[in-house]
Amino acid sequence: MKPIKKEDLSQDIYDLYDDYAHNKIDRRQFVEKLSLFAIGGLTLPSLLSFVSPNYKDSIMVAPDDPALDSDYIHYNSPQGGGSIKGLLSKPKDSYKKLPGVIVVHENRGLNPYIEDVGRRTALEGFISLAPDALTPLGGYPGNDDDGRALQRKRDRNEMLEDFIAAYNYLKSHEACNGHVGVVGFCFGGWISNMMAVKIPTLGAAVPFYGGQPTEEETSKIKAPLMLQFGELDTRVNAGWPDYEAALKKYNKTYEAFIYPGANHGFHNNTTPRYDEAAAKLAWTRTIDFFKKHLV
Structure with a gap:
């Protein structure tokens, strides 16, 4: 399965995530609504993974930076x-x-x-x-x-x-x-x-x-x-x-x-x-x- 790219996502998904991140809907509702976008090559697990924060690979300045x-x-x-x-x-x-x-x-x-x-x-x-x-x-x-x-x-x-x-x-x-x-x-x-x-x-x-x-x-x-x-x-x-x-x-x-x-x-x-x-x-x-x- 090819990786998801930002351009694969509609603005509706970003708006849905914003509602979830700001407590307008709970996780169950978020997953249910997100599943509606799992079509074609997009699966629900892949969508969930993509929209979730990736802290491990995103740190710009290491905690032990020598400077x-x-x-x-x-x-x-x-x-x-x-x-x-x-x-x-x-x-x-x-x-x-x-x-x-x-x-x-x-x-x-x-x-x-x-x-x-x-x-x-x-x-x-x-x-x-x-x-x-x-x-x-x-x-x-x-x-x-x-x-x-x-x-x-x-x-x-x-x-x-x-x-x-x-x-x-x-x-x-x-x-x-x-x-x-x-x-x-x-x-x-x-x-x-x-x-x-x-x-x-x-x-x-x-x-x-x-x-x-x-x-x-x-x-x-x-x-x-x-x-x-x-x-x-x-x-x-x-x-x-x-x-x-x-x-x-x-x-x-x-x-x-x-x-x-x-x-x-x-x-x-x-x-x-x-x-x-x-x-x-x-x-x-x-x-x-x-x-x-x-x-």
Whole structure:
């Protein structure tokens, strides 16, 4: 049987996976609906395998990369979940204080993809902290299905406090220059937007395909924003016109990019929603944005 390619899949399959990944349908419903696309040379097992994250073959920066100091730490989140685990990464043998970046996971905890993003960020000359909001429930359980189930058990505003506490921890870290930004994906995009609302001293925020704050909340934003969207992500993009109107109304500093033909999750290189060209351009823009605002 020939391998499945991205072009073999209709947009309906990507939309179906998005519904599943965001808890609009359960796994049984997902499999039942996915089976309708198992025609011709496409089998249900092959489709399931193809749309599932492939962490093993997708890591860009090894956990033991010799250019990095990268290890787990715990910090205190008194208004959130208490002691929170996170991956702290920075360039090895750096003797100057570095700008900081909080890396916020999707709706499934600190999985290998987000840890990898934390290390990628550190290689660009930052000290990064990628927290695991599932720490109070035992941490990321090793697979995304169970991770999503665990994350639904936590209150999202309590998790927001965990990431605000991460900002405070990193800002005062001896290796940080005191300028800290945030980048987040999906759920982490909403967290990034809300950290901009809640933290007047936040240096910069880059939400990838994240939920938007209200107009009243938007009025409180001080940090410059870079907002990243996939053109085909109709669910998230539906809220963008109102958000942009509020950003303009209150004269906020922002730039926004909508990547043609890209789906929700286009930066995540472990699933077929990954769009290499869009992901690389968005990441280059993100790093340049942080270097501009966090020095």
